[in-house]
Amino acid sequence: MFSKATEYALRATIYIAKKSTTEKKIGIEEIAKAIDSPPSFTAKILQALTKDNKIVSSSRGPNGGFFMTEKAKRLPVRSILLAMGEDEVLEKCVLGLKLCSEVQPCPMHAQYKTIKQQLIKLFVQKTIQQLADATKDGEVFITNKKLVVKK
Amino acid sequence: MFSKATEYALRATIYIAKKSTTEKKIGIEEIAKAIDSPPSFTAKILQALTKDNKIVSSSRGPNGGFFMTEKAKRLPVRSILLAMGEDEVLEKCVLGLKLCSEVQPCPMHAQYKTIKQQLIKLFVQKTIQQLADATKDGEVFITNKKLVVKK
DNA sequence: ATAAATAAAGATATTTTTGTCCTTATTTAT
DNA sequence: ATAAATAAGGACAAAAATATCTTTATTTAT
DSSP states (O other): OOOHHHHHHHHHHHHHHHHOOSSOOBOHHHHHHHHTOOHHHHHHHHHHHHGGGSSOEEEOSTTOEEEOOHHHHTSBTHHHHHHTTOGGGGTSOTTOOTTOSSSSOOTTHHHHHHHHHHHHHHHHHSBHHHHHHHHHTTSSOOOOSOOOOOO | OOOHHHHHHHHHHHHHHHHOOSSOOBOHHHHHHHHTOOHHHHHHHHHHHHGGGSSOEEEOSTTOEEEOOHHHHTSBTHHHHHHTTOGGGGTSOTTOOTTOSSSSOOTTHHHHHHHHHHHHHHHHHSBHHHHHHHHHTTSSOOOOSOOOOOO
16 A cells, blocks of 8 residues: 555654653664564654654654654654555545546546545544554564464 | 555556456556556556456457456455555554554554554455446546646 | 558657766865 | 774665556447
8 A cells, every 4th residue: 555665654653652752762773673664764854854853853863863842743654654645545446547536537436435535534643642642552463473372 | 555556556446447358358458548557567466466467467469468357356455455455554562562553552553543443445346347337427537637628 | 452541569768757877066163 | 003893885786566668458338
C-alpha cells in the first residue's frame, strides 16, 4: 500500500511518540534498531518529518535526538502520510485513472469508494498518540523480532 | 495502491474482456490507446498475463492480437493481481511488519484487518467479465479522456 | 513463395526508490 | 576553549520500476 519510506515513517513516529518526551530524546540508532529499518535512510525520513517541527522535533549534540511534543502526538496518523507526500494513495482510483470520479467512474469505483472512505476515516481519526499508547500495553507491537512467549 | 504495471494490467484486461471474442482479437496499439498506457510497456505486461494462456490469450500474424476466452473472463479480478505478483498488497501489514498477525499485531492491525477483508472480498467476488460488462452500458469507463457531455 | 501484420523476446535506457557515506553544524559537558 | 555526541545536509550508489527500441518468430493473405 505505502512505500518503504512511509512505512518507516509511520513506525518511527509511533516509536518516538511512545518513548520520547520534550525532556527525553531518542537517537536515530535506537529508533532504527527498534523498528528494524536502515539507520541512514530512516534519518533522512525523519529529517523530512522534522521540517518546521510539524510532526517530529529534534535537537543536536549530546543528549540530543528526536522527540515529539504532546501537541504533535495528538495529530492524526494521516498527517504522516501528508508529510511524506503519500496521502494520494488514500484518494486515488484503484485502476489508476486520473479522471475517475462520480461523473466518470471506473468499473470498480462504486464498491471501492466505500472501502476508501473507511481507510481515510481510519487514518484521520486515529492519532499518533493512540497508536503509541497501544504499544505500551505490550499487546501490540512495532518490531519485526519474533515474540518470545512466556511460560 | 498498486504499481503502474498492475494498473495497466487491470485496465487492459478489462478492455480485452469487453472488446474481444475468440474470433475477434485486439491489437496492442488499440489497447494502449484505449486505456492510455505506453504501448511497449503494455505489451510486456500482456506477455506476462498470456503465460500459459492463464488470463489473456494471443495469436500472431495478420488479424492476430489479444483476446480472452469466456472461461478466462469469468476469473476473479484477483487473478490479475496474482499473475502480476502483486496479490501481497491485499494481505500485508499496513506498517510493513513482516510478523504482524493476530499473535503479534501492529497498532493498526485490528482496524485495518476489516478493511483488508473487504478489499480481498471485492477482488475475489468481482469477475473480469462483470467489470467489462459495466463499461458496456457506457456508465462506467476505463479511459482517461474527458467525457463530452451530450446536450 | 512472398510480403505484410502481428506478438514474443531481448537489449537497452530512464526514472524513481531505496540505501549509504562523508562532511558540516550544533549542542553539551568538561 | 575543547572534545564529544548528535542531527542536518549533500553526494553518491544500488536496485527496482517504468519505458523504449530492435530483432525474431509466427501467421495470414496474396
